[in-house]
Amino acid sequence: MRRLSRALSRAGDSKAKEAKEASTISIEKSPSPPPPTYHESAQAADDELRPSDVTAGFSKLQLGPSSESVPRPQECTAHLKLLECFYRLKQNIAGSEGLFGISSDFVAKLDEIASHALPDGGNNDNEILALLAEKRWQVYVSRAVSRFAEWRNALEPRYDYYTLARATMSKGQLLADRVEPEKAKPILFDAENLPPVDVLMVWHSYMLNPRAYLEDCAREGRMRLWHTPMPWQAIADAINSESFVYEVSKTGMIMFEEQTHLNWNNLEDSMETSFQCPHCHSTNSIPWTTCGRISKNDEDFQSEQVPSYVKDVTYEAVRAQLSTCDGLADSDFNAVCNSCANQVTHDSLRAGKFRSDLEKLLDGDVLMPGNILGKDGLPSRVGTTLDKTGYSLFAFPSKLMNAGLARQILTFNQGSELRMASIRDSIEEGILDRKLVSKARNTHGWTLNRSESLATRRMMSRYWENSSPFALDLVGAVVRQGSFVEKMHNIDWLHSPALPNTMSRLILKYVRFIGIISKHSKMAVPTLDVDLAWHTHQLNPSGYLQYTVAESRTFIDHDDKVAEAKLNDAFAETSKLYQKLYGEPYSECTCWYCEAVRESHTSTASRLFRSNNAMAAEELHDVPSDPKKSVHISAHNAVRPEGDKTYDMAVAQRLHDLERAYNKACQRADKKGKARPKRDDYYYSDAYGYPVYMPAYAPYVGAMAFTPVIYPVNPGCMALGVGAAGNCCAGTCGAAVAAGSCGSGSFGSCAAGMGGAGGVAGCGGGGGGGGCGGGGGGG
Known part of the structure; x- marks a missing residue:
């Protein structure tokens, strides 16, 4: 497949030469603080920080309880501090020579080999070093996810599973009661009981998938954890304001080790699992x-x-x-296996997870995952907003399994047949069995309706590419968040003298963003500043649920995977709506991509009559801007679909449209005697400690792993092709189901392809994580 971002690249020999020269620059030093992203003229004098005290804005944060419905500026600042801590942790782990036995001591030998093997005698050491560093980080994150699972179990060791009987008898009221803030008993964190930084990092990424997080907590009865917001005060106090090292008391370390039987330091745990x-x-x-x-x-x-x-x-x-x-x-x-001598792979572990959940259903009446919440992501009722689909139609997969399909799968899917593809085949046969479906529905009808088809796909999405006990692969979630973390580090708002004003501005912009989602049936895509406030809000799960339901009557999800082209289209639409409603440019950046997007929705008439929108767009050029440090589209969740020719054709058309809009912006700049918007044909990433030339630049390229083959699940792609892992169970998809409506609500890459690329980005995605009919966003 022709990559969307690669197609946008125009990298030539001269650019490659520049990249090679730039790669010799040391990345050990943090970049100098950029000028404030927002215009200085809009900043009140009282908000300025003294330049001599670069830590004044975040070293002594006061973050007591709040009754506000949206994040406070101090919380966003504390969040930035935590993200910088994660960034430096990643740099340290990835660059630790020999960690996990992964050494780069043979790179010098490779240079010698290359001098004989390659015509130009060259070898790109940085690519190899980054590859090895990336693998160290991937192993570290895998261990962190396992440690997080142990910590979570220690916090709430007793399960109180949400059963099929409870769901149907109470008509969903039990779950509605559990999410009420008045009945909450959150866990209180302080310096004595905070988890290690790697566990905190996984928890952070987990919470940024709101529906999946609520579903897991509700299904397993872990509602105390769900009602617990990120403990900002304790975290801010634990992070050194100069080194950004995470430090807690000795008592806190001992408590963690006693609770989990793990070492405080990830690296001190065993090399075996x-x-x-x-x-x-x-x-x-x-x-x-x-x-x-x-x-x-x-x-x-x-x-x-x-x-x-x-x-x-x-x-x-x-x-x-x-x-x-x-x-x-x-x-x-x-x-x-040492006991039964059967072969075990990642795929058989996923199939084993499915079998284990079937046994929980048969023995304990525990609902199959994926269907705890209704089509709008609600647990029956939130406040005065009702959604009764969760306890009725969405119980269908569990009822189908109870009707006899579970026994069939447990009987026949064994040994060499213990594969997800075999389980999919069994389900396909089951939904074509009239007697079985009629028994599950307790009616004479046997054709699956729209909601039952969606429910089946939602269930299967929890197993494709995921053998963990969670609703999603948390290793991939952390890796994708790494893209956002790196951008926050590059922008470096923390050390900006405009920090307080910037935080207030981005919260206002976030409130407007939610308003766009609420009032317009289009997928909304955030810029980086909006996404910071959005992420911060999601780290208070209960408050975020109450706010989004009150504003939009849906539980707005934060889709973890959105196709690049879909993200591009939705960003253009969001920019157009924002500029129309508020008379301000959405993305305050003058890179070629943002210029092309603005050009596409700024009419000739508005320029001719000097409308507010056109003048605001022109004023952006009065402030110098570094595209690498600007608030572009937030695209850490952008993924690249594979094996879909229709998608490739659509990409070609989008490229053509972007190119045409960019050329118009250049012509306009020429007429005004201004510099053309710079089109970067390459960019560097030092995500793993080494500056690496990437000939595939576009601001909406998300977490493109340098080396996808080292991951059990590629965090930057989703499969949509026929026959690909995670393709539909026949009979469960169709245009009516896969189309992007707010209620399609399944997580991200629903079975990596079940239901296609439609669905809801931000409302969970009914398929590969696509559209959003008025209830979600793709940031």
Whole structure:
């Protein structure tokens, strides 16, 4: 598939040369603070910070209880402080030579090999070093997710599962009662009981998937945790304002270790972990990764399998070796059970998770996941807003399993047939069985209606590409958040003298953003400043639910995966609506992409008559702007669909439209004697500690992992093609179901393709994470 972002690239030899020169610059120093993103003229003098005290804006935050319905400026500031802590943690872990046995000591030898193997005698060391650093971080995050699961279990060790009987007998009222803030008993955090930073990082990413987080907490009866907001005061106090190192008391460390039986420091835990065999349920030990065994032999890095047209032969050889590692955190995990001698892979672990949930349903009446909430994401009732679909129509998958399909799957999907594809086949056969469906529905009808089809896809979305106990793959969620974390570091609002005013401005912009979602049946996409406030709000789950339902009558989700082209279209529409409603440009940036988007919705007439919108857009050029540090579209959740020719054709048309709008902006700049909007044909990312040339620049490219093959689940792609992992169960999809309405509400890449690319970005996505009929956003 022709990549959307690569197609936008115009990188030539001169640009590559510039990139190579720039890569020699040390990235050890933090970038100097950029000028304030918002115009200084709008800033009150009282809000300015003294330039000599660069930590004054965030070193002594006062964050007591609040009755406000939206985030406070101090909370957004504390959030920025936490994100900078995460950024520096990532840089430290990724750059730790030899960590998890992943060493770069052979890079010098590769240079020697390359001088003989390659025509130009060159070798890109930074790409190889970044590749190895990325793998260290991926293993660290995998361990962090496992540690988070243990911590979560220790906080609320007793399960109070939400059962099918409870859901139907109370008509959803029980769940509605559990989310009422008046009945909440949140967990109180302070310096004595905060978790380690890696666990906190996973919790942070988990909460930024609001519907999935609520569903998991409700299904397992962990509502105390759900009612607990991010403890900003304790966190802000724990992070050093100069080094951004996370430090808690010795008492707090001991408490964590006693509760979880883990070490406080992720790196002090064992290099081995364990998994439960999905066949016989016995426990087996396995290394987290086997990447420390990468061969150092010269001949292994001159593989004949590397295509002759690939210049960076040694890089490709290292990448190929990393992709064959078979630890639990590796993409090619492969083990043989010590008890039953069955083969265990990532796919069989996912199938085993499905079987385990079937057993919980049969033995304890526990609802299958994916269908706790209604079509609008509501637990039956929030305040005066009702949604009765959750306890009735969405119980269908559990009823179908109880009607006999569960026994069939448990009986026949064993041994070599313990695969997600086999389970999908069984479900396809089940929904074509008239007697089985009629029994599940307790009626004579057997054809699945729209809601039942959606419910089936929502259930399956929890298993495709996900063997964890959570509704989504949290390793991928943390990796995708890394893109946003890096952008917040680059913008560096923390050290701006306009910090207080900037936080107030972005909260106002966020309130307007939610208003656009509430009043217009279009998917809304945030800019980076709006997304900071949006994320901060989601870190108070109960308050966020109450606010979004009151404003829009839906529980606005924060879609974790949105197709790049869909994000582009929705951003253009959001920009148009915002400028029309408020007379201000949405993205206060003058890069070529933002210029092209503004050009597409600023009419000739408005320019001719000097309308407020046109004049506001022109004024942006009066303030110098660095595109790398500007508030672009927020695209950390952008993913690239694979295997969909229709998507590729649509991408080509969007490229043509963007190109035409960009050319118009250039012509206008020429007429006014102004510089053309700069079109960057490349960009650098030092996400893993090394500046790497990326010939695929577009501001809406999200978490494009350098090396997707090292992940069990590629965090930057979703499969849509026929036959791809996660494709529809036949009979559960169709245009009516997959179309983007606010109520399509399933998580992100619903079965990575079940239901197609339609659905709701921000309302969970009825398929691959697409549109949003008035109830969500894609940031």
